Amino acid sequence: MQVITDLLPVILFFIAYKKAGIFVATAVAMISTLVLMLFIWLKRGKIDKMLAINGAVITVLGGITLLLHDKTYIMWKPTAIYWIGALVLLFSRYAFKRNLIENMLGKMMAPPVAVWDKLNFCWVGFLVGMGILNLYVAFHFTEDDWVNFKLFGATSLMFVFIIAQVFALRAYWIEQNTPSA
Template sequence: MQIITDLLPVILFFIAYKKAGIFAATAVAMISTLLLIGVIWLKRGKIDKMLAINGAVITVLGGITLLLHDKTYIMWKPTAIYWIGALALLFSRYAFKRNLIERMLGKMMTPPAATWDKLNLYWIAFLIGMGILNLYVAFHYSEDDWVNFKLFGATSLMFIFMIVQVFALRAHWVEQNQPPA
């Protein structure tokens, strides 16, 4: 369910782009993200931090895109999100001594501390790389190629990255009905 809600604004952006262009798609992404935040807040009474950050980034960069009628700003949006995520992982680990990856996955797996640190660094590197790749595609390929990459390429790379981790860490997964050792 979480994956669907995370991808919904991207899918709606893609559909709107194909039907009406980049500026209509930007407006749709902004509205759908803010509506999603509102619905989740009404259902749960709280909003995930990354969704709130995504809402803020899409509102600011999407708003600038529409105000200036310049697609450059919306094309920076995925990179901004990736790099904010990388910075959050980096600062939480080294400034606050908290590994966010461990906090998210700690109930599902029990690798040694060094493995958590490596996993955190892999995510930081991956997110930085995804930000660079987004900018490369955005400014070296057509707008249509970038929109297709945003939905299909970036999403596929994210899933592949996660699947590789699942297989690499399968020995550390905790059985659902057993308490962690």
């Protein structure tokens, strides 16, 4: 369910782009993200931090895009999200001595602290690299290529990165004992 809600504004952006162009797509992404945030808040009583950050970034950069009628700002949005994520992982680990990757996955796997730190650093590197790749595609390829990359390329790279981690860390997965019927 989380994957669908994360991808919904991107999918709607893609559809709107194909039908009406970058500026309508930007407005659709802004509205769909804010509606999604409202829906989740009404359902759960709170909004996930990353969704709130995404909502703020899309509102600011999308708003500037529409106000100035300049697509550059919306093209920076994925990079901003990736780099904010990388900074949060680094800052949390070294300022607060909390590994957010361990907090998220600690009930599913039990590697040594050094492995958690490597995993955290791998995510930081991946997110920084994704931000750079987004900018490269945005400013060295066509707008249409960037939109396609945003949905298909970035999503595929994220999926491959996660699958690679599953295989690399399979020795540390904790068996979930469920009662049999």
